[in-house]
Amino acid sequence: xxxxxxxxxxxxxxxxxxxxxxxxxxxxxxxxxxxxxxxxxxxxxxxxxxxxxxxxxxxxxxxxxxxxxxxxxxxxxxxxxxxxxxxxxxxxxxxxxxxxxxxxxxxxxxxxxxxxxxxxxxxxxxxxxxxxxxxxxxxxxxxxxxxxxxxxxxxxxxxxxxxxxxxxxxxxxxxxxxxxxxxxxxxxxxxxxxxxxxxxxxxxxxxxxxxx
Numbered sequence: 393x394x395x396x397x398x399x400x401x402x403x404x405x406x407x408x409x410x411x412x413x414x415x416x417x418x419x420x421x422x423x424x425x426x427x428x429x430x431x432x433x434x435x436x437x438x439x440x441x442x443x444x445x446x447x448x449x450x451x452x453x454x455x456x457x458x459x460x461x462x463x464x465x466x467x468x469x470x471x472x473x474x475x476x477x478x479x480x481x482x483x484x485x486x487x488x489x490x491x492x493x494x495x496x497x498x499x500x501x502x503x504x505x506x507x508x509x510x511x512x513x514x515x516x517x518x519x520x521x522x523x524x525x526x527x528x529x530x531x532x533x534x535x536x537x538x539x540x541x542x543x544x545x546x547x548x549x550x551x552x553x554x555x556x557x558x559x560x561x562x563x564x565x566x567x568x569x570x571x572x573x574x575x576x577x578x579x580x581x582x583x584x585x586x587x588x589x590x591x592x593x594x595x596x597x598x599x600x601x602x603x604x
Contacts, residue, residue, distance in 0.1 A: 402499075402500070403499055403557055403594070404499075404500050404551055404553045404557055404558050404559070405492075405495060405500065405501045405502070405558075406502055406503070406504050406560045406576075407492065407504070407525075407561045408483075408505060408561060408562040408563060409505040409520075409562075410503065410505065410511075410563075411564075411581070412485070412488055412563055413485055413489050413524075413579050414482075414483070414485065414519060414520070415481075415485055416481065417479065417482040418480060420480065420482060421476050421477065421479050424472070424475060424479050425466050425468070425470070425473075426489040427468065427472065427476075428466045428468040428472070431465055431466045431467065431469055437517075440465060441462060444458055444462050444465075445462075448509070448532065449508045449532055450537060451535055451540075452537070453532060456496075458508075458510075459474070459558050462581070467519070474510060477510045477511060477517075478511075478514045480511065481511060481514055481515060481519065483519070484519050485584065487585075488584045488587065489524075489583035489590075491588050495591070500551075502525055502526055502527065502528065502529060503525045503527055504529045504538065504543065504544070504560075504562075505526050505528070505530055505531065506537045506538050507530055507532060508532050509532055512530060512532070529546070531543070531560075538562070538570065539566040539567045539570040541570055541574060543545050544570060544571060544574055545574070548574075555575030555576050556575060556576075556577065558571075558576045558577060559576075559591065559594055560577065560579065561578075561591075562580070563581040563582070565580060568580045577594060579591065
């Protein structure tokens with residue numbers, strides 16, 4: 393993670409990752425996790441599993457602790473759990489990825505993602521690469537997550553920008569609602585074509601209203 397001093401007239405682009413740049417396939421993950429025979433995606437929620445996922449997503453337990461907890465719930469080996477976790481991340485959404493590579497030529501681009509160490513390692517090592525973003529703000533490193541306001545405010549402070557300098561893109565409405573409440577210019581991502589069109593409008597009118 394890292395920030396820089398932004399001039400008052402510069403824009404900062406803040407992107408979510410999953411569903412924006414990375415295609416997510418929850419069915420593949422669920423099928424792989426059900427292979428152990430102890431857990432079913434259609435069964436009642438497991439409190440221990442929900443807690444382990446939350447703690448790992450916020451960086452409050454290590455990867456080893458997480459794997460040790462959940463492998464017994466799933467009835468899988470650690471290797472099988474790792475394979476199932478990465479099965480969720482099925483590929484790069486190239487239209488958005490290509491556009492943002494061009495966007496970075498003239499603008500600072502960072503990510504703000506609710507994620508965990510296994511997923512993020514796969515994204516950086518196998519999918520987007522370590523240089524895709526200028527900085528990465530991640531729930532498991534910051535101990536905070538969207539849609540709580542604290543992680544948004546932490547990003548704004550570390551990047552040293554005003555709220556109206558930020559263009560935020562996310563595919564989850566709750567996350568968008570928080571960003572708009574804080575005064576960020578916000579784009580609810582539903583397709584690459586629509587998001588790119590909205591960004592181009594912002595670039596033509598840097599003071600565009602929040603309701604994009």
